[in-house]
Amino acid sequence: MLPEEVIPALLRAGIVTAEEAVRRGVLAEPIGLSHPVWRVSVGGVPRAVVKSFGPSRGGTDGEAAREAAVLALAARREAVAALVPKRLDWTGDGAVIATEVAPGAPALRDGPAEEQWPGLVAALAAPLAAFHRATRDLAAPAAARHDTLEVPVPWALRLFDGGSPRELWSTRPLADILSAAAAPGTVASLRRARGAWRRLCLIHADLKQDNILLDDDATPPRATVVDWEMARIGDPACDLAGPLSRLLLAAGEVPWTEATEVALRLWIAAYAEAARLPAPALAQRTVLYSGAWLLMSALTRASLHPPGGALEAVRPVLVAAANAFALAEAVTARAVAALA
CATH class of the missing domain: 3.30.200 (Phosphorylase Kinase; domain 1)
Structure with a gap:
């Protein structure tokens, strides 16, 4: 049009x-x-x-x-x-x-990301959990097939294995970024994330602060989620990872801070209680998926930059992804201990 x-x-x-x-x-x-x-x-x-x-x-x-x-x-x-x-x-x-037009403004605003986090959790955790719980039947083996939503595992989890979109490897700037990201630890972590994938319910699969509108005038504050064109039957932890990845990116080159871990536990605990799912398993998958999310974000951002400067423009995102993967096991262990 x-x-x-x-x-x-x-x-x-x-x-x-x-x-x-x-x-x-x-x-x-x-x-x-x-x-x-x-x-x-x-x-x-x-x-x-x-x-x-x-x-x-x-x-x-x-x-x-x-x-x-x-x-x-x-x-x-x-x-x-x-x-x-x-x-x-x-x-x-x-x-x-x-x-x-949904009421509210994007949840990504000026100011420290950690300070905005409690408000996002309070507005989104319960309705997101209710959404996921209300669509679990779509993932059941006996459910009527819905071919539109029966799409493959997100491409971010398939980057270094068969089945990843060919367009990524055929476009020079994106291929350069993939080459820069293809460290052994990153590849191994992505394969762990792909192995952890579960088909549990309908998910947004592109859930990030830009797509979350918060209406602070409502009582209590109300969240609306837009841009559902990537929706699929999949793992709710993938939706939890999207907003978390923005916290990791905001931390810059510091891999994880105590504030980030507190934010992770707050997010997982609030969602797990509402969804009636075990918090430790959610934490493990969410941290892994957050690294994949950051790689996806790097490639998406690179497509908006001139070819010559794409790699440099997204280098901070690649660093954040590497940090997430490198510390995933240790951070997850601490989160699991705190949430158990």
Whole structure:
């Protein structure tokens, strides 16, 4: 979908009326990075987010069908509806998703990440656990197959094994970054993470602070999660690892701090209690997946930089990933002891 097609399509779908367009004015503001996304405002008031998907690039990007499947599920399951934005009626191209503007601002804000963490945990741990619990049946062997969500293990866990997307190895800047990251410890840790993968429920699989909107005006504060195009049946610890990886990145070259470990225990304990899952096993998998998350983040960021400077631009992310893998066993042992 081209930018000039957004507003006419909204008018045809009835999401915006002609009278509103004339009297109040309509603005479609581009906000997407990986694919075209527009925030639509009527009279200066945000109303919808419109996301347009192009052809798949080989497995490293999302698909409209996955997001549509999650939004359809929200219409039938309360715990899913509590976390995802409402889908708006759209009668055009199936590769376009329109949703209501969820209240709140991204959970990634200025200031020390550790200071923001308790608020994120308080708003997100319980509804995320409820979402995962409400979709466990989708992973059951006897469940009806849902081919859209039956997708492979995330590519970040397959980087140095067969089945990783070929586009990563065929693009020179990304191949350089993979070569720089391919230390024996990193490869071994990724294989451990892949071996730990569990198919337990529906997961977001791209859960990070950018995709978490916190509405601080609600009582209690409410979290909404956006961008479900990577959703799949998988391990809930993968969703727990995404936000944690941002804490590790914020720590810079310091591998782990006491504050980071406290944050990890707070996150795991709050989620495990709500999800009724054993905290020690979650901690082990979450720490491993966080390293994979950081490698995925490095490759994603590199795709947004000029080829000549891609490796240097993402070096801090690679350092954070190496730190996570190097200390995963020791940190996990301490977290397990504290959570047991």
